[in-house]
Amino acid sequence: MFTEVLSAAPQSGTNAINDFLAGVKPEFVPAWAVPLTAVGIAVGITIALVSVIAMFSTWLERKVSGHIQCRYGPMRAGWHGWLQPLADGVKLLLKEDLVPVGADRVMYVVAPAIVLASVLAALAAYPLAPGFFFADLDLGIFFILAMTSTTTIGVVMAGWSSNSKWSLYGAMREAAQVVAYEIPLGISLLVPIMVAGSFNLLEVSRGQAGMFGMDWYIWPWVNPFMLPCFVLFFIAILAETKRAPFDLPEAESELVAGFMTEYSGIRWSFFFMEEYAAMYLYSVVGAFFFFGGFESPLTWGAAKVFGDGHVLYHCAAGLTLILKGFAGVFLMMWLRWTLPRVRIDQVMTLGYKYLTPLALACVLGGSLWEVFVAPILPWRNG
Amino acid sequence: MSAAVKYVKNVVDTLVTTLVGMKITGKYLLQKPITVQYPDERLPIPNRYRGIHYLEQEKCIECLACARACPIDCIEMDAVRHGKELEWISFTLDYQKCMFCELCVYPCPKDCIHMGTEFAFVSYDRSEFVHDLLSYRGMSRDAKQRMVEAEEKKKAKEAAKAAKEAAKVAAQAAKEGKEAAGGGGEAKA
Numbered sequence: 174m175f176t177e178v179l180s181a182a183p184q185s186g187t188n189a190i191n192d193f194l195a196g197v198k199p200e201f202v203p204a205w206a207v208p209l210t211a212v213g214i215a216v217g218i219t220i221a222l223v224s225v226i227a228m229f230s231t232w233l234e235r236k237v238s239g240h241i242q243c244r245y246g247p248m249r250a251g252w253h254g255w256l257q258p259l260a261d262g263v264k265l266l267l268k269e270d271l272v273p274v275g276a277d278r279v280m281y282v283v284a285p286a287i288v289l290a291s292v293l294a295a296l297a298a299y300p301l302a303p304g305f306f307f308a309d310l311d312l313g314i315f316f317i318l319a320m321t322s323t324t325t326i327g328v329v330m331a332g333w334s335s336n337s338k339w340s341l342y343g344a345m346r347e348a349a350q351v352v353a354y355e356i357p358l359g360i361s362l363l364v365p366i367m368v369a370g371s372f373n374l375l376e377v378s379r380g381q382a383g384m385f386g387m388d389w390y391i392w393p394w395v396n397p398f399m400l401p402c403f404v405l406f407f408i409a410i411l412a413e414t415k416r417a418p419f420d421l422p423e424a425e426s427e428l429v430a431g432f433m434t435e436y437s438g439i440r441w442s443f444f445f446m447e448e449y450a451a452m453y454l455y456s457v458v459g460a461f462f463f464f465g466g467f468e469s470p471l472t473w474g475a476a477k478v479f480g481d482g483h484v485l486y487h488c489a490a491g492l493t494l495i496l497k498g499f500a501g502v503f504l505m506m507w508l509r510w511t512l513p514r515v516r517i518d519q520v521m522t523l524g525y526k527y528l529t530p531l532a533l534a535c536v537l538g539g540s541l542w543e544v545f546v547a548p549i550l551p552w553r554n555g
Numbered sequence: 556m557s558a559a560v561k562y563v564k565n566v567v568d569t570l571v572t573t574l575v576g577m578k579i580t581g582k583y584l585l586q587k588p589i590t591v592q593y594p595d596e597r598l599p600i601p602n603r604y605r606g607i608h609y610l611e612q613e614k615c616i617e618c619l620a621c622a623r624a625c626p627i628d629c630i631e632m633d634a635v636r637h638g639k640e641l642e643w644i645s646f647t648l649d650y651q652k653c654m655f656c657e658l659c660v661y662p663c664p665k666d667c668i669h670m671g672t673e674f675a676f677v678s679y680d681r682s683e684f685v686h687d688l689l690s691y692r693g694m695s696r697d698a699k700q701r702m703v704e705a706e707e708k709k710k711a712k713e714a715a716k717a718a719k720e721a722a723k724v725a726a727q728a729a730k731e732g733k734e735a736a737g738g739g740g741e742a743k744a
Contacts, residue, residue, distance in 0.1 A: 243589045
């Protein structure tokens with residue numbers, strides 16, 4: 174029965190790895206072991222990806238915050254402190270793993286795992302390169318949004334099970350915030366989805382494959398409602414990833430790190446890994462739906478020189494996406510060290526009274542443009 | 556102001572002020588940091604800063620003027636005299652007590668104790684705060700040299716004196732001998 178279940182599961186889930194393993198499989202290995210191993214390798218790659226993204230992002234955050242405050246940030250561990258995250262990681266692994274006396278032990282222990290697992294699952298739909306992805310989902314963006322909002326469950330569990338009033342306040346704020354901002358986040362993505370005509374990240378990227386990034390959806394000649402949509406999307410992802418000025422769930426100065434107050438060591442670092450991985454993932458989503466995804470002058474040149482299937486073309490495309498993702502992460506950090514934290518009622522006002530109606534207006538305008546104006550634009554029908 | 560105008564104004568204000576703020580932080584981001592990498596590089600310290608003392612041991616004559624001037628008696632010194640030369644045993648300053656008042660500096664007749672510019676003094680044990688200012692113990696090489704020279708000079712002087720004495724004695728003896736001989740002659744005569 175076990176074999177039947179596995180063979181019924183979509184085999185394309187771990188495409189490249191699965192095909193490779195099926196090719197080199199010796200006779201005595203049973204067929205069902207191939208997708209299982211492929212899934213294992215994919216999970217390993219995803220976990221490594223999350224760790225590397227989180228490590229680089231913490232270093233970047235400390236450097237950006239330092240330089241904005243006219244400091245250097247970490248300078249001791251390696252060149253300009255680039256080994257600092259490694260030292261921090263070792264420190265966090267060696268720290269004592271505390272569980273408060275009054276805490277709900279099971280939920281307390283499981284919560285960080287759920288938080289991290291949600292972002293790991295979301296990363297499964299993140300294509301590393303046009304030809305290297307774990308899951309080519311037709312509902313890719315839908316899956317990513319669903320998985321990243323699962324984080325909230327983990328956060329609320331952490332806040333509740335800690336049995337601390339700070340943690341509970343933090344968790345309640347997180348829940349309120351995510352409910353408020355999930356709506357404009359989803360709605361603001363509708364305009365690029367309408368233009369692309371697909372939920373699939375790879376197809377959205379292919380739709381912007383014009384010369385020198387001239388077909389990126391962000392440009393006003395594609396759809397003038399795209400830029401306000403991007404601004405709304407960006408504000409919403411700041412709130413979704415609990416970044417300043419919407420870092421109310423962890424508000425270190427009033428709630429003492431909010432839902433993470435009672436956590437220590439490696440469990441605490443899970444929350445941070447989730448935060449940075451989610452920042453990167455949302456930036457990548459923004460890159461896919463507004464800034465061309467894999468497409469850039471670099472990718473275009475690589476496709477012209479090496480051809481579409483060449484490994485260097487895939488490398489160029491992957492590098493383009495990584496650069497775009499970290500550009501978004503950098504922008505989020507820049508904003509964090511610029512703006513003060515807003516009050517909880519201001520967060521709600523912004524979410525319900527401004528972002529949601531404006532997003533709806535943008536969708537209305539964008540769809541009217543798509544129906545009436547886009548068909549008569551020569552560059553939209555080429 | 557109607558509600559609609561206010562709504563639009565709020566949206567525009569939020570975006571504009573955020574961009575203004577980002578421009579300011581962006582300017583600081585690109586600026587060179589004003590902090591220094593402390594143990595490796597240091598900011599200049601004024602010359603009259605009162606930090607850890609330093610001693611010009613060659614000049615010191617162990618007159619105890621600084622120790623007497625100290626209002627909290629944190630200076631102690633010990634040395635053995637060999638004529639004019641000093642064999643140093645210790646010159647300690649207890650930095651658990653010292654209040655860096657600089658009163659020890661002024662009475663020094665040889666101008667050999669000074670306030671330094673070093674301000675950081677860290678230690679794993681309290682006893683290490685009783686800091687020895689000596690750069691060497693015992694006698695300096697020059698002092699030893701001077702002592703050896705003085706000794707040689709003294710020896711030479713004594714030798715010369717002894718020789719002189721001997722010559723004197725010899726002369727006396729000769730005189731006496733001559734006198735004796737003369738006497739003999741007289742006696743002979």
